Amino acid sequence: MTNPVVSDLIARSNRLGADPRNTNYAGGNTSAKGSETDPVTGQPVDLLWVKGSGGDLGTLQEGGLAVLRLDRLRSLVDVYPGVEREDEMVAAFDFCLHGKGGAAPSIDTAMHGLVRSAHVDHLHPDSGIALATSADGEALTRECFGDRVVWVPWRRPGFQLGLDIAEIAEKNPQAIGCILGGHGVTAWGDTSEQCEAHSLEIIRTAERFLAERGRPEPFGARIDAFEPLPTAERRHLAAALAPVIRGLASTDKPQVGHFTDSDVVLDFLAAGEHPRLAELGTSCPDHFLRTKVRPLVLDLPATQPLDELVDRLQVLHAEYRTAYAEYYDRHATHDSPPMRGADPAIVLVPGVGMFSFGPNKQTARVAGEFYVNAINVMRGAEAVSTYAPIDESEKFRIEYWALEEAKLQRMPEPKPLATRVALVTGAASGIGKAIAVRLAAEGACVVVADLDLQKATDAAAQIGSSDVAIGVAADVSDGEAVAAAFRAANLAFGGVDLVVNNAGLSISRPLLETTEQDWDLQHDVMAKGSFLVSREAARIMIAQGMGGDIVYISSKNSLFAGPNNLAYGATKADQAHQVRLLAAELGPHQIRVNGINPDGVVRGSGIFAGGWGAQRAAVYGVKEEELGEFYAQRTLLKREVLPDHVADAVFALTGGDLTRTTGLHVPVDSGVAAAFLR
Structure with a gap:
């Protein structure tokens, strides 16, 4: 008791x-x-x-x-x-x-x-x-x-x-x-x-x-050039800046990001005294252990062209790293722990908001929350007096305290996909959901993208909290809808590192019964959809400068000429060749592009549950509930393929053991000789 x-x-x-x-x-x-x-x-x-x-x-x-x-x-x-x-x-x-x-x-x-x-x-x-x-x-x-x-x-x-x-x-x-x-x-x-x-x-x-x-305006008069942008414009710019800033903040080691545009942050950044106060840094040990001694502050109005903002951020980041190394050198002694990294944990963009970073989403979010605490502290101190945090030397003594270093050393080893942000299309059910679940279990932050927002949100909630997974709507055949899904990923986690083109559907009909609508629908979702998703993913990954992975869930049918399957097989062949083309094009950016060719994934498959199973069962003259076993018996291994097996292959390609592999197609079909790649 x-x-x-x-x-x-x-x-x-x-x-x-x-x-x-x-x-x-x-x-x-x-x-x-x-x-x-x-x-x-x-x-x-x-x-x-x-x-x-x-x-x-x-x-x-x-x-x-x-x-x-x-x-x-x-x-x-x-x-x-x-x-x-x-x-x-x-x-x-x-x-x-x-x-x-x-x-x-x-x-x-x-x-x-x-x-x-x-x-x-x-x-x-x-x-x-x-x-x-x-x-x-x-x-x-x-x-x-x-x-x-x-x-x-x-x-x-x-x-x-x-x-x-x-x-x-x-x-x-x-x-x-x-x-x-x-x-x-x-x-x-x-x-x-x-x-x-x-x-x-x-x-x-x-x-x-x-x-x-306290006096009414402790942060001083507001500056017109630093007033918050309108909400939609602000969020759009934040989503564009997030991958760039995340890449800068990950110079020493990869980080996950968090974005905040609360009134507390925007009001602070619109005030004339914010550069002076930000330079003074935080004071409470809990604060600066999470936020570092001071943030990086962009000193341009958010109304400047995007490329000018990016160029200035790159200059300020280089200056920040130099200043942090000098801070370390000023105070380090012979027994100080090595410098842990010179990148900022907090980046402030007047008119837009605050970007915070950490080794996982929770740590990044909490760092931002702590800086909001610091803003509140500064406001209170400036209201009745002058903000005077503890000396820099004292901050260093705590930041590089042997006891703090020991605490960091006791932390468990990160999971294989820690710090990586994954976006999976068609992830509310079937193979896509199995992939999302596996990637999250291996440490990734996951964006569950699906045509049905409610289903995507529900699937994300089943995976974990919003620090682990979020659901977004994504009609992959619509370029703006795809861009919006990636903007949501950027705002939630700072960018994207791992994208799985899984969204798909299938209509099984012979040539003479295949309509133009059938053909267009399948190509819009899988061929065009994969192109749109990969294009947006590549834009973000290139902006981050951190490399990345794009995985296509293609099919055995990209190689195998099955009956009554023209539209589906043709679009899968299109996806398969996109893998080869993009592997060649994106390799210089350290973006690896690989494919997976499943077959016979009946149980748990969204496509089969949506009518494809009944159609294929009719083609082969078997009962629909026996289709999985039918497929298994025509393979070399005589074993049924499940969504989890496809998820295993995605992890094998992206989990860190195949870092020199790109342009590969991995069969997950229990062995279909007719679909061998050679």
């Missing part, structure tokens, strides 16, 4: 973490002290339950708590070697764990254990950080709270900060918490309810203070 202290802690954490005004995603930590019976001695033992490293308060569960013995944790004070060696104390926490210990203790564990109150919250509210990053933050804290909340000067998170806060709490018995300079807030209480109330009191009081005391 869960200890009531733990139940209350989880509930409090979830409530606090559910409101973004209280703390950012995965930011802050909460704790509770209580007792349990030691299973070894049978005697009560005092324990600390505290959110472990890397968890999120809004979704915290018991497994995300670190559990430590209070007596042992507090005994560390006697062996603390001083601030110059305080990093060693994190390893010492492991010797304080109770039982299996739960989650790994975070760097803030000392703060929670050394403060005597039974319950402690450490949070990163925008309002609190605004005071914490104001040039006269200490005086403003006193003005805002009196002696109810005390000021703690900036100190890097760690054991010494825990000692500092514990001492201040002891010397100020009237205080309910403190403002941590450059960082956030900490509150405490004798009960879980009281601690939560104190946290909310600090946050809401700071919000009111900033609103009532």
